Amino acid sequence: MRGLITVGAALAGALLGIALGSSPARAEGPGAVALSRFDPTPAGDPLFAVPSPFIGGHLVPRGLVMLDHAEDPLTLSGGAAAERVIVGSQSLLHVGGSLSLWDRLLVSASLPLALAQSGDGPAAAAGVGAPDAPSSPALGDLRLGVRVRLLGDEGDALQIGTSAALHLPTGASDAYVGEGAVRVTPQLLLGGRASRVAWSVAGGAVMRSSGNPSTLAYGGGAAVLLWDERLQIGTELYAETMLQGGSLSLTGSERVAVERTTSAELLLSARLRPLAGLVLGAAAGPGLGEAIGTPSFRAVAMVAWAPPAQPQGAAADPDPDADGIAGPADMCPYAHGPASAEARRNGCPVEDRDEDGVADPDDRCPDEAGGGDGDPARRGCPADQDGDGLPDALDACPAEKGDGAGGAARPGCPAAPSEPADQDGDGLLDDADACPAEKGPASDDPAARGCPTRVRVQGAQVALLEPVLFRVLKNDPAPIDPKSEAVLAEVRDVIAQHPEWVKIEVSAHTDSSGNARFNETLSTARAEAVRRWLVDKGIAAERLVAKGYGSSRPIADDKSAAGREKNRRIEIVVLEKK
Structure with a gap:
């Protein structure tokens, strides 16, 4: 040397x-x-x-x-x-x-x-x-x-x-x-x-x-x-x-x-x-x-x-990062890393951003430290024993699945128990009310308890338990008998308690006695009379339509007096809900 x-x-x-x-x-x-x-x-x-x-x-x-x-x-x-x-x-x-x-x-x-x-130009002139x-x-x-x-x-x-x-x-x-x-x-x-x-x-x-x-x-x-x-x-x-x-x-x-x-x-x-x-x-x-x-x-x-320095006589180190993986098998030859079954990751450092011991490629929550709770789908995620998506460390009710109703005061909790409901406000709790959406008085009959006494909501129809009566006057084809105002009042109340009903049909029907055209005209007048009465008592006019069907839709045998009495009726039908 x-x-x-x-x-x-x-x-x-x-x-x-x-x-x-x-x-x-x-x-x-x-x-x-x-x-x-x-x-x-x-x-x-x-x-x-x-x-x-x-x-x-x-x-x-x-x-x-x-x-x-x-x-x-x-x-x-x-x-x-x-x-x-x-x-x-x-x-x-x-x-x-x-x-x-x-x-x-x-x-x-x-x-x-x-x-x-380049320069300014002839420099000799500058002396x-x-x-x-x-x-x-x-x-x-x-x-x-x-x-x-x-x-x-x-x-x-x-x-x-x-x-x-x-x-x-x-x-x-x-x-x-x-x-x-x-x-x-x-x-x-x-x-x-x-x-x-x-x-x-x-x-x-x-x-x-x-x-x-x-x-x-x-x-x-x-x-x-x-x-x-x-x-x-x-x-x-x-x-x-x-x-x-x-x-x-x-x-x-x-x-x-x-x-x-x-x-x-x-x-x-x-x-x-x-x-x-x-x-x-x-x-x-x-x-x-x-x-x-x-x-x-x-x-x-x-x-x-400019290749990196290689001293004289020194052989190339087959494992420069000393991780035990030599030659071309090491995908990161200058960075120490473990062996991997995945060829592209063999010998490369394993990133673990959240430092929870679970490598990022296998970590379902790479930015949140956690060991998981035994579920492979949540490996590396914070524990969440009730599976509501909120880690136990932040869950006020870690053993009860929350539904978002707990609010900021009780994160991860289900809705707090509430007082028994009475949605129609008639003083009877819903679980004991046969008609929880319509006001009605108490009754010894469980099937009628809390229900209106003269009407019932049956699917898309308000069934009348009493007939609507009409008087016969020379100058009014369909005057409502004052005796029927009680049943119509309950119809009005039920409609008012259901604002989701946006279109309601008031239909009138007759028996087959007399001329068919006359029966249709009479039924139309009666349907309009009921509609007008409900509007006068506070129901929005645009929610109601009147329709007279005459004798075209019987519900009983028209050959008997009892059948004809049933066919003469008023029906309240819900056509459209919001």
């Missing part, structure tokens, strides 16, 4: 030697500026701009494609001239890849491409000595990197490493994406994993072989891992400070004065791992200060292939 560390350190030293060998004294020209201070970390690192000691196994390839957009990264003013936005926006596409070796060494490469840049932002795509400087983890292993709370990155001048030096000269960035890396928090701190220098000043580069950040490490939320701060101030050559032409020497940015980020190796990420945040290259705002979006 010491040999590996020595090899890595040698590689980093070689890159540093290139930078020192290409000192400013040997520079062929004044150089240029690559505006973006955002240098993406290799795929697999927990943060976007602050590198970590992460290596991630042996012979594990990783890669990313990242879109980076910055607002107002270059704003200058010259003398009395107004402030000019030279580069108002810059959009870069970064393509990178890495390979881990022996779980100690990481080699990486990254190439930026400027997709679009600031800077060319306009190009409108066409431009290639940036290629970065080659090597990283060595010196102390700690994957997952440790503290790991220490070192790295060096070599930037080759492949970019356009007049397009704000290339510096026109080699630069090397050696750094010391600290980081690790503490419970669900991954953290990184890095510090080093950006050593330039051009005439532009070298800078100190430093930063730090942390991320919280959630949802079985599939979701990561983080924040990071990174900055560069010029080692000497004065002036800066932007594109190899005139130099511009530099008043602010520190560029800093803050990012808030999120990453999602929908598959084992696929990582989607986004970050955004403000620039802090107004130094050259500091944007007012930066937004980043990323797609990466």
